[in-house]
Amino acid sequence: MGDKSADGTPVTVKCLVWDLDNTLWRGTLLEDGEVSLPDSVREVIVELDARGVLQSVASKNDHEPAWSRLEELGLAEYFVLPQIGWGRKSDSVARIAEQLNFAQRTIAFVDDQPAERAEVVFHLPEVRCYAAEQVDELLKLPEFDPGTRTVDSARRREMYQAGFRREAERSEFNGPDEEFLRSLELVLGITRATPDDLARVEELTLRTSQMNATGVHYSDRALHGLLADPKHEVLVTTLTDRFGPHGAVGVLLLEKHASVWHLKLLATSCRVVSFGAGATILNWLADQAAQAGAHLAADFRRTDRNRMMEIAYRFAGFDDRPCACRAELAAPGAEIQLLHLEPARQPASPTIRVDAPDLV
Structure with a gap:
């Protein structure tokens, strides 16, 4: 699955892509109306952000209510390039990797559904997939530990988000x-x-x-x-x-x-x-x-x-x-x-x- 470097050490994950229903939160938003966020999931999201690991979302949901719920939970700011809609998860993950300009072997995906993980693996064999039951263990895995932390690690997400705003304005700028x-x-x-x-x-x-x-x-x-x-x-x-x-x-x-x-x-x-x-x-x-x-x-x-x-x-x-x-x-x-x-x-x-x- 492309998860080892030439010397046999794990390739560091640069972006973790989250499913939402029964993965990031407990419950199914469109069916249950109300969902809950385990404290342990919040801790994983905050710690990965501090380590400089970017995070995104690939979820089959209506975008507006799902994003609103992430905002209510105080988590929306942690996710770059969210893909919330009804397309294939593999397409969403591929778009995230492409827009970040990251090799697919540096992308990870977590989902509670075996069929969704299998679909991603089939189309994107280098992407590492994890079951929702593994979320509490992610911080202990070597591929989620970039090693030395720097000042830039803690603000890597902020730098990428600024870059997206900068590029959006550049694309609309008509002058020299x-x-x-x-x-x-x-x-x-x-x-x-x-x-x-x-x-x-x-x-x-x-x-x-x-x-x-x-x-x-x-x-x-x-x-x-x-x-x-x-x-x-x-x-x-x-x-x-x-x-x-x-x-x-x-x-x-x-x-x-x-x-x-x-x-x-x-x-x-x-x-x-x-x-x-x-x-x-x-x-x-x-x-x-x-x-x-x-x-x-x-x-x-x-x-x-x-x-x-x-x-x-x-x-x-x-x-x-x-x-x-x-x-x-x-x-x-x-x-x-x-x-x-x-x-x-x-x-x-x-x-x-x-x-x-x-x-x-």
């Missing part, structure tokens, strides 16, 4: 892209990482591949060592707009020498590429280096997925021509290119306001 971006009131925050931030930094180095300049993973231990080194800057970037937070969207690892700043790693989330976050980060760093009178050197290792990052570096002006400042740097590792930029003062982004420390 730059005008829409300006209307978002984007703010790129760049901060020096603290020990509490390191889980987010490590997660970004692990999960980001298309916009990761080297593909190198920095462990929690290695990152703690860099925090303690006065020559290194470990920087975390966040993005917010008028719809809400995008969360942590990038990490920079920078080693500062007398005449050259060495960018050892730049990784940004793919979800913010269209907002120009990567270019804004590089322009800010180039401007900081120019103020310090330093050259910029950046490690880059080409992979089969990070072509977009190479384009970002080249577009920012980095090239691989020889430079005397390289003598200050340790020899690059295997397959690592050392790119060079002679930075100059950069104008502010017309669409993103940068809130960042002064590195000079």
Whole structure:
């Protein structure tokens, strides 16, 4: 059923889809009129949300009374992309996975009816299905435990909901892209990482591949060592707009020498590429280096997925021509290119306001 990774460990569930009648609540809404919510179910929903596991609904019901009941129970806010109607459950689950852009193997479905679970498994064999009787045990299962929790985990649902509102407005916007971006009131925050931030930094180095300049993973231990080194800057970037937070969207690892700043790693989330976050980060760093009178050197290792990052570096002006400042740097590792930029003062982004420390 696609529930194991290559090393045999369970693939983490990224979204749990709930049936309603006799699963999430006790009773059948259209027959009984009144249904009840067990405290244990509420606890599961709240805890999964805190872990960063998204949740949705696939229920055969009339939408308005079912959604109204979820609102009365104080649960409606926990569910993204609810599918409440009279179609096949497998179609509902497939739509949820598609709109979230999640692989079906990361989706789980819980229903009290064996026939409904069988229908989902038949059409979507990678989706993991659970009986309603298993709900109280879900929190103990390894596939529902993402492991390290970060600040972004607890607000992952909020970020996705903001994203849906943002995309809905974007689809209705008739002006140029730059005008829409300006209307978002984007703010790129760049901060020096603290020990509490390191889980987010490590997660970004692990999960980001298309916009990761080297593909190198920095462990929690290695990152703690860099925090303690006065020559290194470990920087975390966040993005917010008028719809809400995008969360942590990038990490920079920078080693500062007398005449050259060495960018050892730049990784940004793919979800913010269209907002120009990567270019804004590089322009800010180039401007900081120019103020310090330093050259910029950046490690880059080409992979089969990070072509977009190479384009970002080249577009920012980095090239691989020889430079005397390289003598200050340790020899690059295997397959690592050392790119060079002679930075100059950069104008502010017309669409993103940068809130960042002064590195000079």
